[in-house]
Amino acid sequence: MILTQKAMGKTIILTTHNMHDAEELCDRVAFIVDGKIQAMDTPSALRKSCADTKVEYVFIKEGQKSRNTCLLSALGAAAGQKNIA
Secondary structure, rough: OOOHHHHHOOOOOOOOOHHHHHHOOOOEEEEOOOEEEEEEHHHHHHHHHHOOOEEEEEEOOOEEEEEEEEEEEHHHOOOOOOOOO
């Protein structure tokens, strides 16, 4: 149904966490964090740029918060985990 509407020239706004659906259905994808667009491009361009993706995470131990930033590929090691897939 979405592809039919797209073929008719309709503008469609789709909210999803599924990147497979986004790649199949969307011309452009935006990542929104805390109400602000953090990245916007074609699905393939965003996928190609993922090597540079940084994530921010909060680690809570004994009530103390530690906010850190690292490359997505290093997230498991940064969080003290052996492997995170």
